[in-house]
Amino acid sequence: MSENKEFVCDSLIIGSGIAGMQAALDIGDAGYNVIMVEKSPSIGGKMISLSKVFPTLDCASCITTPKMAASSHHPRVKAFTYSEVEKIEKTNEGFEAEIIKKPRFVIESECISCKKCEESCPVHLEDEFEFGLGVKKAISIPFTNAIPQLPVLDESKCIRCAACARVCPKDCIDYLQKPEKIKIKAKTIILATGYEITPMTAKKEYGGGRLINVISSLQAERLLAPHGPYGKVLRPSDGKIPDSIAYVQCAGSRDESIGIPYCSRVCCMYAVKQAMLLSGSLPLSEITIYYMDIRAFGKGYEQFYNQARAMGINFVKAKVAKITEDQEHNVILRIDKQEEGSVPMEVKHDMVVLSQGLLPSNKNFFGLNIEKNEYDFVASSKPDFSPALTSTEGVFTAGTACGPKDIPDTIMEAGSAAMEAVNYLKSVKI
Amino acid sequence: MSEQITEKDHTINENYRQKPKVAVYVCHCGGNISDIIDVKKVAEELSKYPNVAISREYAFMCSSTGQDYIVEDIRNNGINRVVIAACSPALHELTFRGALSRAGLNPYLYEHVNIREQASWVHKNDKEGATLKAISLTKAGVEKILRQDPLNSIRVEAVRGVAIIGGGIAGMRSALSCADNGLDVSIMEKSGSLGGNLNRKGKVYPSGKEAFEIANELSKKVLSNPKIKVYLNSEISFIGGYVGNFQLNVKKSDGKFEKVKAGAIIMATGFSHYKPQKGEYGFGLADRVVTLPEFENLLENSGEKALEISGKKVSSVAFMHCVGSRQIDGIDAPGKNGKVNEYCSRICCGSIISSANRLKEKFPEISVFDIYTDMRTYGMEHEKYYKKASENDIIFFRRPLEERPKVEIGVEKVNIKTKDVLTMNEEMEIEADLLVLGTGMEPNDISDLVEYLKLPRSSDGFLQEVHPKLRPVEVANNGIFLAGTAQGPMDIKETLQAANTASVKAAALLSSPDIPLDPFVAVVDEDKCTGCGLCPKECSYEGALIMIEKDVKGKKKKVASVNPALCKGCGACAAVCEPRAINVAGWTLDQFDAMVEAIAKE
Incomplete structure (x- = not known):
């Protein structure tokens, strides 16, 4: 480990997804200096990997890239990517x-992003940006607009x-x-640590992540996504264009059997959106959404x-009670239709999407004394006065770190956390 | 990453005086454009066009790498004008202006050509045609930018104060945040007290707190804050001015008028509960049919022994969801505006379930029925209430989305007939002593304010933001921000967050003594102006364009005069000016001529 920089x-x-970036921009615009710390190699969070976003159907990149570019060009915003927060102490x-800034094994100040290393690398790996659907090289730029x-x-x-070392024109591959280690002193903290989706293995009855055409x-x-792994919708087992696709709602929410009794707020809408996009790109396909309640509660969502x-x-x-597959890896759902008196029946689809819920991405808050709710999301200390406040003075929160929510609600919260942070900075004058 | 101005920047800034060297960038928009349009061909065709020095295509021009190309070409390749063929300028015009500024070039020496909405999206079945159209549009863009002068944003002095319309929790939260930021705040409230819809007895959902306690916590702080002035029982008779300099004529409680000045306005005008029409689910036909707020009041004021309505003991209550929400044209009767409320009011499912639970917990012997279609108890705490309702033996009926329950008023009971999905669409009959209508939210009637400020409204009648993700609390009019349910249904927590976001934007806007505005406003060539006076008659913006008498080259002359802070650059004046003496900067008639010619040449 190299010496401490301060x-x-x-x-x-903490976090540079849409919540972190928006808060950074708002605080930066108010005249204060911001540092974002991001554990992934690029800023942008989950949103940059999405296809299009509801209810406007703008491509997610079209909304995220300008925020990414704006925060990276902002004179008062700095980002440490590929960096983990070890601990935070109140002083x-x-x-x-x-x-801890993790090694990229590339001399960052020298690299010119020519991608020659990536082209020359003979090792193919699963690409986590494509959630395992595509491949990348053992040395690579994480994604096009990273x-x-x-x-x-x-x-x-x-x-x-x-x-890679041989082709690099700047000689900046550094295997050693x-x-x-970096030390950062700050007057306020914003927790924008985001979410993870519930694991595919969470519900054994749904195949537990084993069924290849359950994605x-x-x-x-x-x-x-317009620039996705295959450029079109293909099912994983055989590359066939699926004729019938089903969505299983609440596959990881509203389900006490897996310890997630809450509603994740976004799954209904993203399923409806994906279904619309699918029916656009595969007009002949049959698309079915199996649901309990469609929760289209936001502005313009019912429409x-x-x-x-x-x-x-x-x-x-x-x-949906159980998911299995046949010999051709077609997916078989055992369902109880409410309208037909809950008689169990079996239906077959080429491909099934699990509408998973949202879990907190970080639960320990780096040693800060932060009150959590019973599901480990950051708890608001004054939800009826200013919901961005946490139990520790000077620490604010926004976005899915403090509960599942959609992008518009997240952006609102980021602005709110920024307002609290700015006014706190004005009041403390330290 | 601070950017220092160097010698080189000054040279670049003056570069526009050199022979034009245009750079054209064609964006793939990650497939949105390049799946339909042959972007390589567009770039290639443009590279042959006169005055084009560089022509490139790239996956995402808006990304950091894309912007770096622009900066690089300006700084090192002598580019002095830029054309970007990409998405809608509404999305990224500001992004690219930023790139030009960073490179040291005047940010207005760039033209944004929309080949997504205007070519790839609308001509997806004609790839060749779409490509040709993209080429024509981009060539027109080049012609336009060749005739572009560098422009500078107009700077207007700003009053460091915010006027907040509405004294509910959104208005109060915004007021406190703005005041803490150092701004002077005025709250205009039409009623006699602060607190809005929370100024009542009864518990709110999901916190279970007393409504008025939430309002009181905020209002105590508001009333004791020396930077906040509260006008109760006030009316706004007019709002004029522009960003940085709004002027509100306020009629105070004593009948006297006061002029309030503000640099920004926050619209926190809130919502009203939907009022069912007479006969809608039996409303207005008997006192046994009440709205949810009326029921809340009833429950709150009932004794411990029994719930009574008009002196009669109630032993069964039915709740009806989606009254005035999720309405369907042709099935539900339109409201006063001639339209049905298609939207979901977001909070009613939760509020109904919470009320039903409290009823059951206070009077366990009362039978409670709940008629819903989708149970929208979204969010973490909310689902618990729903589960509790089942544990409380509340009986649920799920009506099909397009069916409406029929309500008949009996002698002593209310009779409700509904189809029930939960029992194989069987027709069910419910008899209840009391029917509670789960009424939704409607925007308050603010048509006068909408008129004064020319505010945009969405199809559901709420105030309309520019973009739900890019500019969620701003309206198209500069300096006006939205806070809370004026924009759409929200719960308490969501309202407070939205109010803070409105404040952070207002605070940023007013953080410097003057505000930059777009320079696309009418400009008068006083030599050419004949003083005919036709143009002010066409102008739709009060005070933006007037005739004045002034000295022009030693001669007294009547000429048109523009107030750039009020002019919106619509061009109505330019259209009637025969000698072409008035033009919108950045959109001159000469530019239009050249663009049309470039397109028509093909």
Whole structure:
């Protein structure tokens, strides 16, 4: 580990997804210095990997890339990517954070993002940006519009063939790079640590992640993305264009059997949206959504749902009891249709998407004394006065770190957390 | 990453005086454009066009790499004008202006050509045609930018104060945040007290707190804050001015008028509960049919022994969801505006379930029925209430989306007939002593304010933001922000968050003494102006364009005069000016001529 470097800022934001970026921009615009710390190699969070977003159907990149570019060009916003927060301590002057900057094995100041290393690398790996649907090289820039445009070498998979080192025109591959320890002093903290989706294995009855044509909702986002892994929608087992696709709602929410009794707020709408996009790209396919309640509660969402129904998407009120497959890996759902008296029946689909719910991404808050709710999301200390406040003075929260929510609600919360942070900075004058 | 101005920047800034060197960038928009349009061909065709020095295509021009190309070409390749063929300028015009500024070039020496909405999306079945159209449009863009002068944003001095219309929790939260930020705040409230819809007895959902306690916590702080002035029982008779300099004529409780000045306005005008029409589910036909707020009041004021309505003991209550929400044209009767409320009011499912639970917990012997279609108890705490309702033996009926229950008023009971999905669409009959209508939210009637400020409204009647993700609390009019349920249904927590977001934007806007505005406003060539006076008659913006008498080259002359802060650059004046003496900067008639010619040439 190399020596400590020290940075000072007004506001330290943990997470650079849409919540973190929006808060950074708002605080930066108010005249304060911000540092964002991001564990992934690029800023942008989950949103940058989505296809299009409801209810406007803008491509997610069209909304996220400008925010990414704006925060990376903002004179008062700095980002540490590929960096983990080790711990944060409250001090008399505010907070002190210890960050570990993970090695990319590339000399960042020298790299010109020419991608020659990536082209020359002989090792193919599963691409986590495509949620396992595509491949990447052992050294690669994480995705087209990543910020920064710096490659990361996967040390555990690299075969040390030095192909990349040989082609690099700037000689900036460094196999011996070590993690770097960084200290950041800040007056306020914003927790924008985001979410993870409930694991595919969470519900054994739904195949537990074993059935090849049962995919996750984030994989479905990539299939539908304009620059996705295949450029079209293909099912994983045989590359066939699926003729019938089903969505299983509440596959990881409203389900006490897996310890997630709450509603995840976004799954109904993303399923409706994906169904609309699918019916656009596969007009002959049959698309069915098995649901309990369609929760289209946001502005313009009911109209969006009505539009989906008018497009011929089948909405079936049914609970899915079990998912299996036949020999061709077609997916078989055992369902109880509410309208037909809950008589169990079996239906077959080419591909099934599980509408998974949202779990908190971070639960320990780096040693900060932060009150959580019973599901480990950050709890608001004054939900009826200013919901961005947490139990520790000077620490604010926004987005899915404090509960499942959609992008518009997340952006509202980011602005709110920024307002609280800015006014706190004005009041403390430290 | 601070950007220092160097010698080189000054040279670049002056570069526009050199022979034009246009760079054209064609964006793939990650497939949105390149799946239909042959972007390579567009870039290639443009590279042959006169005055084009560089022509490139790239996956995402808006990404950091895309912007770096622009900066690089300006700084190192002598580019002095830029055309970007991409998405809608509404999305990324500001992004690219930023890139030009960073490179040291005047940010208005760039033209944004929309080949997504205007070509790839609308001509997806004609790839060749779409490509040709993209080429024509981009060539027109080049012609336009060749005739572009560098422009500078107009700077207007700003009053460091915010006027907040509405004294509910959204207005109060915004007021406190703005005041803490150092701004002077005025709250205009039409009623006699702060608190809005929370100024009542009864518990709110999901916190279970007393409504008035939430309002009181905020209002105590508001009333004791020296930076906040509250006008109760006030009326706004007019709002004029523009961003940085709004002027509100306020009729105060004593009948006297006061002029309130503000740099920004926050619209926190809130909602009203939907009022069912007479006969809608039996409403207005008997006192046994009440709205949810009326029921809340009834429950709150009932004794411990029994719930009574008009002196009679109630032993069964039915709740009806989606009254005034999720309405369907042709099935539900339109409201006063001639339209049905298609939207979901977001909070009613939760509020109904919470009320039903409290009823059951206070009077366990009362039978409670709940007629719903989708149970929208979204969010973490909310689902618990729903589960509790089942444990409380509340009996649920699920009506099909397009069916409406029929309500008959009996001698002593209310009779409700509904189809029930939960029992194989069987027709069910429910007899209840009391029917509670789960009424939704409607925007308050603010048609006068909408008129004064020319505010946009969405199809559901609520105020309309520019974009739900890019600019969620701003309206198209500069300096006006939305807070809370004026924009759409929200619960308490969501309202407070929205109010804070409105405040952070207002605070940023007013953080410097002057506000930059777009320079696309009418400009008068006083030599050419004949003083005919036709143009002010066409102008729709009060005070933006007037005739004045002034000295022009030593001669007294009548000429048109523009107030750039009020002009919206619509061009109505330019259309009637025969000598072409008035033009909108950045959109001159000469530019239009050249663009049309470039397109018509093909």
